[in-house]
Amino acid sequence: MSVTQASIFTKRTIQSMKFQTVLLILATITSQVGYSQTNDSIFIRKLYSEALTKGECYQNLRYLCTQIGGRLSGSPQAEQAVTYTYNLMKNNGFDTVYLQQVMVPHWVRGEKETAWVTKGKEQKRMRVCALGNSVGTGPNGIEAPVVEVRNFDELAKLGRTYISGKIVFFNRPMNPEYIQTGRAYGEAGNQRGQGPIEAAKYGAIGVIVRSLTLANDTNPHTGMTNYVDSIPKIPACAISTVDADELSMLLKLKSAGSVTFYFRQTCQQYPDVLSYNVIGELKGTMNPEEIIVVGGHLDSWDNGQGAHDDGAGVVQSIEALRLLQKSGYKPKRTIRCVLFMNEENGVRGGIEYATLAKTQKHLAAIESDAGGFTPRGFGVSDTSACLALQQFVPLLKPYDIDYIKQGGGGTDIGPLRKHGCVLIGYIPDSQRYFDYHHTAIDTFDKINKRELELGAAAISSLAYIISEYGIK
């Protein structure tokens, strides 16, 4: 792009903006838009200016990622993150900053996992990591022939006789044809979440799951798996997509020698430990009893730094309140920042927090847990709330927030729904999220400063709008 071109672009953009302003004024005159276009526009511009010129979320995330690092529930790092963010809120002068107690699972990965595949005389290392919540293999690891399947139907067809004593390899890729990567993740996810249960039903002794990513890479992607007490708990690991493809190829080769897979992991579940949600707010001045939550989750997987998942959401939530405060806003309703503990392997923080909604009126909750990427829009859980909020889209369009659409929420805020709270998911661009998700490369350097800041300002703006106008 040349400067001349950029200048032309600029002029056209300004012309176009003027045109849009005229349209907006016309719209305001001709329809009954229930808000003050001018004042709200000016205030939202202030929020963005503060975020982009004096923003603090990027430096906060740097500390959270590089000085504390991965912070799985129950770990010393999780506790450090609690203290760090509590102090951030205190130092910002938020109201009623406190820690809400919550008992969390305490799963520990243990030694670095090892794995290899053997075919005839050939042996090759495979890049794996234990799935969260998995049992270990015992100190000597396990080795067995491999059965590759794509789904639970294939597993059922093969049956107990074939599966028993083997390691089941779930190798259904995420569908690259979907535009929203979250949709592909959702559809592939039962392999990881339910794979060990389903495989153990047929007597499998272990499970390998293709990493849930659209990238062709060598990083194993961890994530939560589940057991039920009635079925044997068998160890489960994730394998990188590159290695999954290689393993699959080896299984298809007709040449001499059967394929066996060895893996060893020493992960272990310990008794629950005490941890905390971190909470602070800007108290409402007119309707303080009506609460708007903005939040993300403080815990992260242990293998990376939890930068996109969900350090970004944590620092954006704090920043959303700080921007409002620095811009001199006295909120009508209470705007509360909630940093949830234990989203990754239990959602205990979200469940515990929701108990407050029995006695406190929660109007809306906005969660940022889809990465620190460039903002696209918001998703709203309810049709009527969505329609009510859509009238404010013109206020956000100048900031490249293109839509408020139906469908959305967040894992941590989910339990609030039954108390009548409107759930809102912040939607950043989704293309790169699963490149980093749950891996060793979900690190601070993968965050773009401006993309992170624009997200914080977008969330702050929506909290402001709801504080001013409610949802109606």
Added chain:
Amino acid sequence: MSVTQASIFTKRTIQSMKFQTVLLILATITSQVGYSQTNDSIFIRKLYSEALTKGECYQNLRYLCTQIGGRLSGSPQAEQAVTYTYNLMKNNGFDTVYLQQVMVPHWVRGEKETAWVTKGKEQKRMRVCALGNSVGTGPNGIEAPVVEVRNFDELAKLGRTYISGKIVFFNRPMNPEYIQTGRAYGEAGNQRGQGPIEAAKYGAIGVIVRSLTLANDTNPHTGMTNYVDSIPKIPACAISTVDADELSMLLKLKSAGSVTFYFRQTCQQYPDVLSYNVIGELKGTMNPEEIIVVGGHLDSWDNGQGAHDDGAGVVQSIEALRLLQKSGYKPKRTIRCVLFMNEENGVRGGIEYATLAKTQKHLAAIESDAGGFTPRGFGVSDTSACLALQQFVPLLKPYDIDYIKQGGGGTDIGPLRKHGCVLIGYIPDSQRYFDYHHTAIDTFDKINKRELELGAAAISSLAYIISEYGIK
């Protein structure tokens, strides 16, 4: 993000999509939308599926970046890029693949630039690179006191007596408050483009320009500067933003010793050389005489690999045609891929190509020259054309193309406008573009495969729409 959450998201998205489909059908019935919603939707879905599952643009870009590399006009790499892309079009079986001759400037950077700042007894290395088109400093470099200014007005106020014999340091940062980074680039750009002319008017002997980026980094960002024959041509370099801030700080310190700046660059302008635009097309079957161009520029700066600028546009333009071809499309109008030579330092390819428009009817030209980032929309040069194309936005919304808006084009296609051609700029997300632009880190690894592919499919879809319906 958890799998459960992603599944909820999925269900809601599907519900929402169904709702949107109903709305679209209603819209089709109640208004006079002049296109076939169903057939066009199905065909565009084919384009995206091909791009996302069997796309070739990412591997083509890998070759262009890592096997050929930076390809400034007149360089051996530029010629290799001509041959490579010509063969790609030939091998794809495009119609009328040929090279259009164009004489291009031949500027060569020479030895790696060196620079340091001296204040009293202290000396520190500074990271600089020559601006494109700059003269050299001579083999011994130049050293002089530094005058920092923000703009040409400040320069004028200081005047010849103060400036003469010194090195002028243009240090106006790009404005981080703008949401579109291209706007900030446009506004800061005259320092680089016209700085040496303006400084030389007052007797300066050299120019340092703050790199045009919003990042706080150590990479000098090169780019074109200009001279006029009536004013002495003085050497000009770009300095990294980190070093610009340090230099500025040193200049403000009151402590002992004046600040002098030394730099040495051996860059040189050689006589023009013969090069080529690379052209191939899918011939129209009903109105072959009406041409729709899709293009990007083949040349890049020499210091990096020209991945985002504009390798992305090159491979997306080829891919746009390939997707149409593989999807079995027989275009009504001619869809032509044009890879322009010499956008960076002369636009000779764009100017030469436009001569064809005297005799060939150019309906529209789409340029991709804003990076290989996730698609946001398109910008259109003319109001009526923009309104005509906006009726097709519902076809593109499912692919996260949120708008077609007024204002846009591209440097290479600019000269076509006077021949009545509608100019269309492909608009990807702009946040990260100037992190890499014109630097050593504009390399293949900065490209996300899906973001690149989605862009190619978006361009292909718009070319399809215009081929089917014209612009009316």
